[in-house]
Amino acid sequence: MENLIGWLVAAPLLGAAVLLCGGKRLDRLGHWLGTLLAAASFVIGVLLFVDMLGEDEHHRAMHQHLFSWIPVSGFQADVAFQLDQLSMTFVLLITGVGTLIHIYSVGYMEHDDRRRRFFGYLNLFLAAMLLLVIADNYLLLYVGWEGVGLASYLLIGFWQHKPSAATAAKKAFLVNRVGDVGLSIAIMLMFTTFGTFTFGPVLEATGETGEGKLTAIGLMLLLAACGKSAQVPLQSWLGDAMEGPTPVSALIHAATMVTAGVYLITRSGAIFNAAPDAQTAVVAVGAVTLIFGAIVGCAKDDIKKALAGSTMSQIGYMILAAGLGPIGYVFAIMHLVTHGFFKAGLFLGAGSVMHGMNDEVDMRKYGGLRKYMPITFITFGLGYLAIIGFPGLSGFFSKDKIIEAAFAKGGTEGWILGGTALLGAAITAYYMTRVMLLTFFGEERWRKTATRSPEAPSAEPAAETRGEHAEPHPHESPKSMTIPMIVLAFGSVFAGGLFSVGDRFVHWLEPVTGHDHGDSPLSATTVTLSTVAVLVVGVALAWAQYGRKPVPVVAPRGSLLTRAARRDLLQDDFNHVVLVRGGEHLTRSLVYVDHKLVDGVVNGTAASVGGLSGRLRRLQNGYARSYAVSMFGGTAVLIAATLLMRAV
Amino acid sequence: MNPINYLYLAALLFTIGAAGVLLRRNAIVVFMCIELMLNACNLAFVSFSRMHGNLDGQIMAFFTMVVAAAEVVIGLAIIVMIFRSRHSASVDDASLMKL
Numbered sequence: 001m002e003n004l005i006g007w008l009v010a011a012p013l014l015g016a017a018v019l020l021c022g023g024k025r026l027d028r029l030g031h032w033l034g035t036l037l038a039a040a041s042f043v044i045g046v047l048l049f050v051d052m053l054g055e056d057e058h059h060r061a062m063h064q065h066l067f068s069w070i071p072v073s074g075f076q077a078d079v080a081f082q083l084d085q086l087s088m089t090f091v092l093l094i095t096g097v098g099t100l101i102h103i104y105s106v107g108y109m110e111h112d113d114r115r116r117r118f119f120g121y122l123n124l125f126l127a128a129m130l131l132l133v134i135a136d137n138y139l140l141l142y143v144g145w146e147g148v149g150l151a152s153y154l155l156i157g158f159w160q161h162k163p164s165a166a167t168a169a170k171k172a173f174l175v176n177r178v179g180d181v182g183l184s185i186a187i188m189l190m191f192t193t194f195g196t197f198t199f200g201p202v203l204e205a206t207g208e209t210g211e212g213k214l215t216a217i218g219l220m221l222l223l224a225a226c227g228k229s230a231q232v233p234l235q236s237w238l239g240d241a242m243e244g245p246t247p248v249s250a251l252i253h254a255a256t257m258v259t260a261g262v263y264l265i266t267r268s269g270a271i272f273n274a275a276p277d278a279q280t281a282v283v284a285v286g287a288v289t290l291i292f293g294a295i296v297g298c299a300k301d302d303i304k305k306a307l308a309g310s311t312m313s314q315i316g317y318m319i320l321a322a323g324l325g326p327i328g329y330v331f332a333i334m335h336l337v338t339h340g341f342f343k344a345g346l347f348l349g350a351g352s353v354m355h356g357m358n359d360e361v362d363m364r365k366y367g368g369l370r371k372y373m374p375i376t377f378i379t380f381g382l383g384y385l386a387i388i389g390f391p392g393l394s395g396f397f398s399k400d401k402i403i404e405a406a407f408a409k410g411g412t413e414g415w416i417l418g419g420t421a422l423l424g425a426a427i428t429a430y431y432m433t434r435v436m437l438l439t440f441f442g443e444e445r446w447r448k449t450a451t452r453s454p455e456a457p458s459a460e461p462a463a464e465t466r467g468e469h470a471e472p473h474p475h476e477s478p479k480s481m482t483i484p485m486i487v488l489a490f491g492s493v494f495a496g497g498l499f500s501v502g503d504r505f506v507h508w509l510e511p512v513t514g515h516d517h518g519d520s521p522l523s524a525t526t527v528t529l530s531t532v533a534v535l536v537v538g539v540a541l542a543w544a545q546y547g548r549k550p551v552p553v554v555a556p557r558g559s560l561l562t563r564a565a566r567r568d569l570l571q572d573d574f575n576h577v578v579l580v581r582g583g584e585h586l587t588r589s590l591v592y593v594d595h596k597l598v599d600g601v602v603n604g605t606a607a608s609v610g611g612l613s614g615r616l617r618r619l620q621n622g623y624a625r626s627y628a629v630s631m632f633g634g635t636a637v638l639i640a641a642t643l644l645m646r647a648v
Numbered sequence: 649m650n651p652i653n654y655l656y657l658a659a660l661l662f663t664i665g666a667a668g669v670l671l672r673r674n675a676i677v678v679f680m681c682i683e684l685m686l687n688a689c690n691l692a693f694v695s696f697s698r699m700h701g702n703l704d705g706q707i708m709a710f711f712t713m714v715v716a717a718a719e720v721v722i723g724l725a726i727i728v729m730i731f732r733s734r735h736s737a738s739v740d741d742a743s744l745m746k747l
Binding site: 131621623624632 | 740744
């Protein structure tokens with residue numbers, strides 16, 4: 001059975017290779033091949049899962065050693081896999097949700113000429129992410145990590161003819177690179193500290209290592225996680241990444257990529273447990289991002305960007321939980337899985353809405369769509385209820401546990417974190433209700449926009465047929481798109497309950513991550529009740545603002561905070577002023593120093609030598625008699641000097 | 649006769665030779681003046697040899713004569729060649745070795 005582990009990666013990798021190298025003759029069937037191989041990977045995952053369930057809970061980890069990559073004495077890099085409960089959870093999520101997104105893409109990308117290539121990239125994405133989660137050492141994890149970065153670059157910039165998409169892809173790649181540097185430094189530090197980077201030895205040796213070194217490694221790992229998981233301060237790429245096709249957003253936000261940071265921190269739990277300072281940093285990053293993303297999500301009118309803000313915020317919850325140590329690891333992963341379901345569902349729903357609305361993304365030009373897209377409405381609605389934590393649905397169980405764990409951290413810190421998490425829950429309820437109301441309820445604002453278009457109300461039929469300014473005809477999406485949404489909706493509804501009954505998920509992950517209940521100052525019931533209370537407040541606020549009153553089609557100017565949030569809380573402006581301008585000034589001053597100082601010294605030396613020799617050259621006038629004079633003069637001076645020395 | 653007088657004579661001859669080298673333009677004359685300076689040196693050597701009562705100076709004079717003979721051979725040959733090619737024996741005319 002263990003020999004199957006490698007095939008998890010091999011199947012989608014094979015798909016990527018065949019689809020990308022296969023050429024045009026695969027255009028007709030390529031997408032089904034890609035989907036089939038993703039599904040094959042899922043089937044292998046399920047087989048391994050069943051096999052794993054048969055084992056005793058402490059002997060569930062499976063290993064496969066494929067080959068020695070760099071066998072040098074003192075430096076052993078292996079391509080070896082380790083599949084334990086944590087990896088298993090990720091494998092099932094990635095392949096399961098990934099396969100559904102593949103199926104959805106078949107319909108979504110139907111009219112795209114480059115659909116085969118798109119599926120090749122999707123398969124590459126899956127392969128890289130699977131490699132990341134089943135690697136048994138940090139170096140191989142790094143390979144997967146970079147692979148994810150590459151695949152995300154290719155997919156975000158898939159419509160590269162749009163300059164905005166090309167820029168967004170570059171931005172995502174560059175910001176990720178900053179995080180990657182963190183991971184590579186962490187791996188180097190590990191190697192110098194422990195002499196190896198295999199998970200087992202590294203994580204066992206943390207007890208005997210100095211705290212300073214562990215803190216350094218932990219902070220570098222956090223930097224890496226910030227890059228991939230779009231946490232403050234490396235969050236800026238996530239919003240722009242919406243330029244990619246919607247299935248890509250779903251894949252990046254739900255199953256792959258952004259979850260990598262949470263995986264990294266949970267996997268390196270032993271390091272963080274032994275470095276409280278690094279843990280504090282993790283918690284701080286999580287808490288800040290949680291609020292940051294939520295605020296951004298409140299202000300965006302672009303449905304995908306609002307969801308992107310939401311992802312940032314939800315990942316913030318996970319990072320926060322992972323930073324809490326053994327109290328939180330399990331819940332971080334649990335929220336990750338439930339989030340995988342409902343966020344994939346929400347994004348696919350958003351894609352379905354866009355599909356029916358001529359690729360319009362501005363929610364202010366939606367409204368009242370529930371009549372026209374019943375399936376999308378129901379699945380999106382279930383995802384919505386799950387993400388705001390409606391009692392009984394997935395998000396409720398996982399988020400509630402994280403808030404509880406935050407309080408259980410103890411002391412002032414616990415109160416601050418718990419309060420932040422509760423506030424985040426309220427804002428989540430607010431912005432998701434806003435998305436829901438703007439899209440599916442209210443008056444049908446898309447009718448207005450069509451007549452209001454600059455082309456006169458007597459829009460000639462020619463404009464209609466061209467499709468420009470034409471009134472959209474919202475319609476339900478084809479089956480290949482709705483079926484994955486229905487499946488994900490089931491996950492959004494039932495996954496949380498399934499995991500929570502009898503603490504199944506806790507028992508499942510406990511052997512890997514450890515678990516600790518902590519001592520909460522509040523009882524579980526109090527936390528649950530307050531979570532529900534803030535949820536009601538958030539929904540009510542959104543209803544008051546967007547449900548009761550008609551929504552203007554053109555966004556009002558808004559308060560200072562709203563305007564800042566529309567600009568992603570000035571993250572790009574900050575980056576531009578501090579990093580871009582700063583970098584420009586730095587390079588300019590370096591160039592100046594180079595020109596004036598370095599070149600000055602070199603050129604000055606050359607010029608003075610040249611000038612001096614120019615003068616000396618005049619002595620060589622070619623007249624033998626003047627040479628004779630200098631000879632006599634020189635001799636006279638020598639003799640005089642000799643005599644003088646004698647006299648003295 | 650006091651040998652110091654020979655030294656005065658040598659100094660006088662050397663000065664005449666040096667002045668000739670510096671002031672005259674005719675290569676033959678310059679050449680002769682060089683010979684004059686060499687011979688003044690020889691005279692000084694021999695005088696010092698006499699004054700100090702050893703033979704070192706006289707041996708040195710022989711060396712000088714050998715060098716002078718070799719120099720005459722080469723120097724005259726060069727002067728003749730220059731005269732042939734440039735129809736001039738002036739040392740100032742042969743001033744091509746400059747930038």
